[in-house]
Amino acid sequence: MITQQEDRELIRCRRLIEEKVGWGRSDSWATQDFERLSERIAEQTGVSLSVTTLKRVWGRVKYESAPTATTLTTLVQFVGYENWPHFKRLSQPEPTAKESASDIADPLTSEPVRSEHRSTLKRWWLGAGLLVGLAGVSVFFLNYVKRAPLSPEDFSFSSQYVTNSIPNSVVFHYDATASPTDSVFIQQSWDPRRRQAVPKNGHEHTSxxxxxxxxxxxLVVGDQIIREHDLLIPSDGWHVAIMQEPVPVYVMPNEVIRNGVLSLPVATIQQHNIPMQPQPPTVRYRYVREFKNLRDDNFTLKTRLKSDVKQGSSVCQNVTITILCKNEIFSIPLSAKGCIGNLQLYLAGHSAEAKTMDLSAFGTDLSKWTDLRCDVRNGHAQLFxxxxxxxxxxxxxxxxDIIGISYDFEGTGSVDFVRFLQPDGTVAFEDKFDSSTKNTSHFLPAKIKTE
Structure with missing residues (x-):
């Protein structure tokens, strides 16, 4: 169990984190906020704390045991402290009460010290304090030297993908010879699980x-992100995958685009030796590319979809429609009416979850075609x-910038059409799945930014 003193220190730690992220009162945080916090902590510290762990720390999930030392140290490192003992030490208030000579006690026996020994005791404490002080200064100096920030100007980092299809290999070009340590990594994205060690004196790495x-x-050296750049991996049309780690099961678009519908049949899934029960797979349809003048503060999305499985553990017919943007997303959930209690909505920085807000309007009979519309005008979003x-x-x-759309179906599902409109009604992208020409927007080759 956590002590009262540690609880006070943990409260202070949480307050510092809340002040740092600036997302308002934590009691109004949704699951997406804890996901974002997990990402930011991982980016800064290199340690990934799960959403469940963070919810336990913030008292959103009942848990009797105290957080682990690793969790506590990671949290305080996020707000600038070396480790949890360092944070606790600096949290202790300075003594204010004056100690009289009669209150001085032997540190080993706790018995009062006679006056003839007080001078010797004071000299002993003075010497011990001096040694501790010198040791502390040495540790601080060595730690400062070790953690002195490196200059990005001494490093280079760029990349180039090798094809327009998926999977796609990306060749990273880097120069980390200025690193004072052999701990050099290339990380594919925000997720520290996608981090791979590379030779300090090397210059190429392929992911x-x-x-x-x-x-x-x-490009990460030690625990410091030295350089980073944006990387767009296009889908070359519709990317269809049955989700699993580390490599998904891919399905060719010509197997799923027929008769004006994008749909992966259950029979096709089973042909890949993937069972539908007891744990249904997640089927993903994703389209990614550069669009012309399509921004997330002024656009309209119209689409029609349905779930094709409603049995066993797929009874909730969960579907997530994700509008993909550069460094942001719109995540819109749909489900059967009786399952809306688990829904979580995220709209480019705004989050809501059904446990604290009424999201019942996102519950519907997904066995039938369902129309979804997202209207955003000058940053004001409306969902229908x-x-x-x-x-x-x-x-x-x-x-x-908007760069794509993604559908995640529990089990599998179908899409009748998808259409992005600009504010003046001009069609920026449209697919009715009825011909080999799938869109009306102009293709812009994906650019690889370098630093």
């Missing part, structure tokens, strides 16, 4: 990306399900 999307690749307003809010983040 495989199994999904299209927009990533922020990083089958023509009825389901939600509205303001988008709190800076404007980003």
């Amino acid at each position: 495989i990306y199994y999904h299209p999307g927009y990533f922020r690749a990083k 399900v089958d023509g009825k307003k389901a939600y509205e809010t303001r988008i709190p983040t800076a404007t980003q």
Whole structure:
């Protein structure tokens, strides 16, 4: 169990983190906020704390045991402390009460010290204090030298993907010879699990990306992110995958685009030796590319979809429609009416979850075709399900380019059409799945930014 003193220190730690991220009162945080916090902590410290662990620390999940030493140290490192003991030591208040000579006690016996021994005791404590002080200064100096920030100007980092299809290999070119340590890494994205060690004196490293999307690749030395750049991996049309780690099961688009519908049949999934029960697979349809003048503060998305499985553990028919932007997303959930209690909505920095807000309008009979519309005008977003307003809010983040759309179906599902419109009604992208020409927007080759 955690002590009262440690609880006070943990409260202070949480307050410092809340002040650093600036997301308002933590009691109003949704799951997506804890996901974002997990990402930021991983980016800064190199340690990944799960959403469940963070919720336990913030008292959102009941848990009787105290957080582990690793968890506590990671949290305080995020706000600038060396480790948990360092944080606790600096949290201790300075003594204010004056000690009289009669109160001085022998540190070993706790018995009062006679006056003839007080001078000797004071000299002993003075010498011990001097040694401790010198040791502390040495540790601080060595730690400062070790943690002195490195200059990005002494390093280089760039990349180039080798094809327009998925999977896609990306060749990273780097120069980390200025590193004072052999701990040099290339990280594919924000996720520290996608971090790979590379030779300090090397200059090339190749990584495989199994999904299209927009990533922020990083060159890491020790625990410092030295350089990073944006990386767009296009899908070359529709990317269809049955999700699993580390390599998904890919399905060719010509197997799923037929008769004006994008749909992966259950029979095709089973032909890949993937069972539908007891744990249904997640089927993903994703389209990623550069669009012309399509921004997330002014656009309209219209789409029609349905779930094709409603049995066993797929009874909730969960579907997530994700609008992909550069360094941001819109994540819109749908489910059967009786399952809306687990829904989580995220709109480019704004989050809501059904446990604390009414998201019942996102519950519908997904066995039938369902129309979804997302209207954003000057940063004000409105969501409509089958023509009825389901939600509205303001988008709190800076404007980003839209680079794609993704559908995640529990089990599998179908998409009838997808259409992105600019504010004046001009079609920026459209696919009715009825011909080999799938869109009306102009293709812009993906650019690889370098630093």
